[in-house]
Amino acid sequence: xxxxxxxxxxxxxxxxxxxxxxxxxxxxxxxxxxxxxxxxxxxxxxxxxxxxxxxxxxxxxxxxxxxxxxxxxxxxxxxxxxxxxxxxxxxxxxxxxxxxxxxxxxxxxxxxxxxxxxxxxxxxxxxxxxxxxxxxxxxxxxxxxxxxxxxxxxxxxxxxxxxxxxxxxxxxxxxxxxxxxxxxxxxxxxxxxxxxxxxxxxxxxxxxxxxxxxxxxxxxxxxxxxxxxxxxxxxxxxxxxxxxxxxxxxxxxxxxxxxxxxxxxxxxxxxxxxxxxxxxxxxxxxxxxxxxxxxxxxxxxxxxxxxxxxxxxxxxxxxxxx
Ligand code: HEM
Ligand SMILES: *[C@@H]1O[C@H](CO)[C@@H](O)[C@H](O)[C@H]1NC(C)=O
Ligand SMILES: *[C@@H]1O[C@H](CO)[C@@H](O)[C@H](O)[C@H]1NC(C)=O
Ligand SMILES: *[C@@H]1O[C@H](CO)[C@@H](O)[C@H](O)[C@H]1NC(C)=O
Ligand SMILES: *[C@@H]1O[C@H](CO)[C@@H](O)[C@H](O)[C@H]1NC(C)=O
Numbered sequence: 001x002x003x004x005x006x007x008x009x010x011x012x013x014x015x016x017x018x019x020x021x022x023x024x025x026x027x028x029x030x031x032x033x034x035x036x037x038x039x040x041x042x043x044x045x046x047x048x049x050x051x052x053x054x055x056x057x058x059x060x061x062x063x064x065x066x067x068x069x070x071x072x073x074x075x076x077x078x079x080x081x082x083x084x085x086x087x088x089x090x091x092x093x094x095x096x097x098x099x100x101x102x103x104x105x106x107x108x109x110x111x112x113x114x115x116x117x118x119x120x121x122x123x124x125x126x127x128x129x130x131x132x133x134x135x136x137x138x139x140x141x142x143x144x145x146x147x148x149x150x151x152x153x154x155x156x157x158x159x160x161x162x163x164x165x166x167x168x169x170x171x172x173x174x175x176x177x178x179x180x181x182x183x184x185x186x187x188x189x190x191x192x193x194x195x196x197x198x199x200x201x202x203x204x205x206x207x208x209x210x211x212x213x214x215x216x217x218x219x220x221x222x223x224x225x226x227x228x229x230x231x232x233x234x235x236x237x238x239x240x241x242x243x244x245x246x247x248x249x250x251x252x253x254x255x256x257x258x259x260x261x262x263x264x265x266x267x268x269x270x271x272x273x274x275x276x277x278x279x280x281x282x283x284x285x286x287x288x289x290x291x292x293x294x295x296x297x298x299x300x301x302x303x304x305x306x307x308x309x310x311x312x313x314x315x316x317x318x319x320x321x322x
Contacts, residue, residue: 026147026307027145027146027147027301027302027307028145028146029144029145029146031124031145031146032116032119032120032124032146035116036112036115036116036119036120038116039112039116039124039128039146040128042108042112043112043125043128043129044132046104046107046111047061047104047108047129047133047136048132048136051136055246056100056197056198056246057101057104057133058132058133058134058136058137058246058248059133059137059196059197059198059246060104060133061101061126061129061130061132061133062133062134062197063100063101063197064078064099064100064102064105064126064129064130065126065127065129065130065300065301066130066190066193066300067089067094067095067099067159067163068123068126069301069303070159070176070180071154071155071158071163072151072153072154072155072158072304073304073305073306074123074126074127074300074301074302075123075148075149075151075304075305075306076121076122076123076126076148076150076151076314076317077089077151077154078090078095078126078154079102079105079126079317079318080151080154080319080320081318086154086320087154087156088156089154089156089158089159090102092156092160092163093159094159094160094163094165095159097235098203101129104129105122105125105317106317108125108129109125109316112125113315118313118315119313120313121148121311121314122150122314122317123148123150123151123305123306124144124147124148127146127301128146130297131144131297134193137196137246137247137248139248139290139293140290140293140294142297142298144301145298145301145302147307148305149305149306149307149308149310149311149312149313150313150314151311152320152321162176162179162180163176164177164265165265166199166203166204166207166264166265167206167264167265168264168265168268170269170271170273170274170275173187173265173268174187174274181299181303182296182300184274184275185296186292186295186296186299186300187275187296188269188275188278188279189278189282189289189292189293189295189296190296190297191265191266191269192250192252192253192282192289192293194240194252194266195240195241195244195247195248195249195250195251195252196240196245196246196248197245198237198238198239198240198245199237199238199262200235200236200237201225201226201227201233201234201235201236201237202230202234203263204222204263205226205230206264207262207263207264208222208223208226208262209223211264213259213267213271214260214267215259215260218242218258222238226238239262240252240262240266241255242255242260243255250282250283250285250286250289250290253270253289254283256270256283257279257280257283
């Protein structure tokens with residue numbers, strides 16, 4: 001028994017060694033420990049000053065990472081500008097006039113290049129900035145595995161297809177996350193990111209006028225500056241979490257229990273379906289939410305990274321190297 005167990009262990013260890021040595025696919029928390037030891041502190045200080053002048057930026061950076069990872073994997077494809085005939089992801093429906101934080105990523109890149117030229121990928125900057133945004137708004141921390149490289153391509157079509165719609169129902173949300181290797185629990189925990197940040201009238205209009213599973217005083221409150229017909233107020237912002245819009249806490253789940261989710265997709269998590277029990281748990285147990293959120297963020301950060309000699313380290317996050 002004992003010898004057969006250790007035989008299996010040796011075999012597994014050999015397999016692990018082979019796969020990491022031969023393919024070098026593993027991300028690692030110490031990836032830049034010798035090549036750019038100041039990387040983490042540089043990111044923290046730039047994100048901290050960005051949040052100092054715009055507290056919403058912590059939320060925006062968290063969302064940027066999600067929108068990067070769901071399209072071709074966490075490869076900084078979202079950062080590429082449309083140049084000449086090159087079509088990037090910035091003009092895809094879920095991103096256009098909505099995703100923020102590109103300037104902050106560029107500022108971090110400039111600061112990192114000054115001390116470690118050509119070493120750190122834009123994809124890793126996005127991953128770390130999302131973690132720091134979360135922490136600086138009061139959320140949980142975790143060690144970020146690094147070593148992602150930057151894509152030479154982007155996909156507007158995939159951004160339009162794979163990023164979930166705020167009009168999605170629960171089964172569509174579970175499918176969209178399942179397609180990326182994330183479970184229904186991961187989806188429900190990651191949606192807790194909507195405990196911070198804002199959304200535009202044009203995006204939540206359908207919910208506040210047409211949904212029936214919404215708290216009526218809440219719907220009326222949101223209707224007061226978001227008229228039913230498109231117009232000048234289309235970009236008026238409302239907080240995704242009614243209670244504490246810039247604190248990373250579990251209040252979002254409490255909103256859902258009261259039918260005060262602002263996106264249709266938010267309220268789908270608590271509408272008599274499979275995630276109701278988990279929403280109740282997270283609303284009453286912030287430690288459980290934080291733990292599952294961290295687990296799911298780490299999983300999301302592992303979606304299809306470019307490693308080893310794949311891709312490149314972009315010099316400018318917005319354009320592919322010559
Ligand atoms: C479950 C499916 C999801 C849908 C349908 C969704 C949709 C949206 C929409 C429509 C907005 C507002 C956009 C606007 O009005 O301009 C938004 C904002 C936001 N989303 Fe999500 N999202 C989802 C999951 C996530 C995940 C997984 C994260 C991160 C882990 C995330 C983080 C955020 C943050 C932080 C904001 C506020 C950003 C800001 O204020 O700049 N979302 N989301
Ligand atoms: C991060 O890793 C360090 C070193 O392994 C460890 O001491 C620390 O507890 C970890 N932090 C978290 C939040 O997991
Ligand atoms: C959920 O949405 C999908 C895609 O839009 C649709 O095909 C499906 O019928 C919907 N499911 C339910 C239960 O409404
Ligand atoms: C509400 O639903 C109706 C019928 O589908 C549609 O015509 C209308 O545009 C919707 N209103 C809003 C504000 O989304
Ligand atoms: C548009 O938004 C402004 C500012 O929030 C508000 O004062 C005004 O009443 C809104 N207009 C409509 C038609 O809702």
